[in-house]
Amino acid sequence: MIKNTANQYITFGAIAVADGSPVTTGTPAVYLSKDGNAQATATNTATHAGNGLWQLELTQAETNADHLSAVLVLANAVNAFNQAYPLTLNDFKSDATAANQTSISNAIAALNDFDPTTDTVTTANASDVTAVKAVTDKIDTMVETDTADIFSGFESGFDGWTAVAYFGGNASDTTVSTAEARTGSQSIRMENDGDNGSNDRTGIVRTETYGNGATVSGYLYSTNSFASSDERVEFWVDGSLSASQNPTAGQTWEAFSFNVTAGSHAIALVRYSDENANSANVHLDDITITGVASTDYQYTAESLDQAPSGGGGDATLAKQNTIIADIAALNDFDPSSQAVANVTTVGTCTTNSDMRGTDNANTLAPANGDITGIKAKTDSLTFTGNDVNANVQAGASDATAANQVAIQNAIAALNDFDPGADTVAQVSDVALVAVCTTNSDMRGTDSANTIAPDNAGITANGVAVASLNDFDPATQAIANVTNVATTAVCVSNTDMRGTDGANTVVPDNAGIAANGTALAATTKTGVQYTATAQSGDTIQVTLS
Structure with a gap:
């Protein structure tokens, strides 16, 4: 709706209080409120457009508001409400004043001022552009690395993991074993060693650089016939306990999953062991790490703004403005007046043997002599x-x-x-011939008329x-x-032959x-x- 403009409509739907059917007759009253002020009766009367839809034509003054609310009151109908937010034409149009157009023209004209024959891209600017390009060239690599997973099935050994121990445990108690396996034939076996004192731990560790939303998941198996916290698997990050998971049943493979924050971390999966020598061994298999970032960059393609410090060059606002200005300065070559340096053969036209557009054109020289004769x-x-x-x-x-x-x-x-x-004249020796021989090849009667003559007319x-x-x-x-x-x-x-059918x-x-x-x-x-x-x-x- 355009503000302060007549001949505009606001509509209402009227339904019967009794059964919800459309109300199509009656004389409604419409009350208007502008910008939250008191209601006033509309100047015009709403009319029924069809199927219970009523419309009111607003006057210019009634649309002169930023917010217009309206209610239609009609006998036997539920009161109907509507509202509008009138806008001015300036809300839709750009600044088309002569002054603004001149400003735009001047700004555009200012771009066409680079002369490649005399102007130079400074060494500092060139290095900035090179630095930007070096980063953007590797975005595809970062995207591919961020979305890849690292899977360890331990069929060929530790698969990038290393045995580790905490609190007096022995790293040698963690081995690759064929005793149990979820898939394949091998898994990681973390043996119970009750001789090393309470709370000793042994397991595997791996250091990676993680992006946002990274996870470490896999499966654990306890050789004990019953569930026990003595066989729990703990999740350590950079030498500190972060989370743990107890087996819910003995001698069955169970899934586990732990979340990893963005950054470079040493992630360890270890089993807790007490002094109970009867505690069972725990196995790990089919471990998957998701969200691993490239080791060359400390940020992800999905969230560059969350990159940790130390991963790139100067990203200050001032530096970015300098780079933008340097790039903008490159885009100002005017081909209508400036020349490209070292281009010397533009003025020479070479034969273009594969040009299209004259296929099947006439190649015959015109009959100029005939044309001249016709013209004469x-x-x-x-x-x-x-x-x-x-x-x-x-x-x-x-x-x-x-x-x-x-x-x-x-x-x-x-x-x-x-x-x-x-x-x-000149007839002097006419001889009569007794017999005329047949002339078999004489022509003249071919396609002769075979229609009976009009004897009466002939007579x-x-x-x-x-x-x-x-x-x-x-x-x-x-x-x-x-x-x-x-x-x-x-x-x-x-x-x-020759006189057949002749008139006699x-x-x-x-x-x-x-x-x-x-x-x-x-x-x-x-x-x-x-x-x-x-x-x-x-x-x-x-x-x-």
Whole structure:
């Protein structure tokens, strides 16, 4: 909730006194207390949001407090309480003033002032950094050593332990024995010697450096058939008794465990013996030491601040501040303006044979000649809107209306050969062949039309075309043909190909002529013609 700001809500849950069900109707009263002062009735009325949840919109003045407590009172409902701690925007925002931004900019700019070509890291600073690195390089080793355990099963002797005696006892009374063993075949045997007087002790000792939470644990065995304090195992630290454990039953292996404080200690496990020569022997086996620290360092990776004195260098606050300042001074190289000394080949680019990014790129030289030719053609075009103007290319055809009429007349004039009056030039020796041989490889009817012709249409066309066939070979002669051999009978040529399905109806020459005349007199509008220019280009022209 933002302090001294309107249009914020506080909510309450209303449940019925009778059965705990949600109360969804009624006119509640809400009482507010700001910063522990007397309650006042809220300005607005709480409204039901749904399922027994009521909400109250607070005014600006009602949120102007560090602590706001509220209670909703509604008939048949348990009074509902809520509270809020309004905050100011400054609680959420950093200082963004111009002055602060300038200060930050100046601090950042001050970092970029190390010139590797002229500045030097002093010998004193370098030694400090080297000392710090020497310590941090061994953290992994310390962690590994701290978490390792030392296990002694005594299968190969004392396993790092040494026989020891206190109060007149004999260290020789402690041996590695095969008489009893919890696992394997051997254990430590601490023999009773009643001849050496009361309270003599014998056992094993080991010196290690321990971290926090270290323990020494294992198993003890009494050869006596009953439990007795005469066979108790004692735990000695640096020559002083720290704790002990009596066997709870005879002739059975029992677990024991003792805690060790951090530091370097001589830990001893010994048996107590009185003058009773009948006291049994005590065996130890499967001893585990946890939390052993490195012998090179007197602190653990888990708790450097609890390291004993004498384990490191100067760790005073002043020294730490000096080291921090020295490290900060190293991080100020400005690559935009300063040079790295002894770098001399930056300006030379060598071939990078394995650079990626141009895979499958086009390696063919462009057809510049073709491109130039295409451009020359397109440069000669002119446009009206999006339409290409006619007659703009060199060598283009004449697409004027007059020329188009001339073309139409020329086309119409092509269909006017009269065999009764016109002469076929240069025909002087036409021989009649009695028999035509089969031409087996003649082409021309491949994929010929096999659909039945429209005979009615053909007949109608024939009537129209019949008037064109007005040459009478019985009475009329072909001009300039003077040496045509005649025969009384023409032999039928049954295997001649090429005229299959040909029209045999006389064309309507009069009708065709009339159509041609009508075509020639017609002005074409919107007709498109295609012609080939002298340059070989194809020109399409639309007449309008």
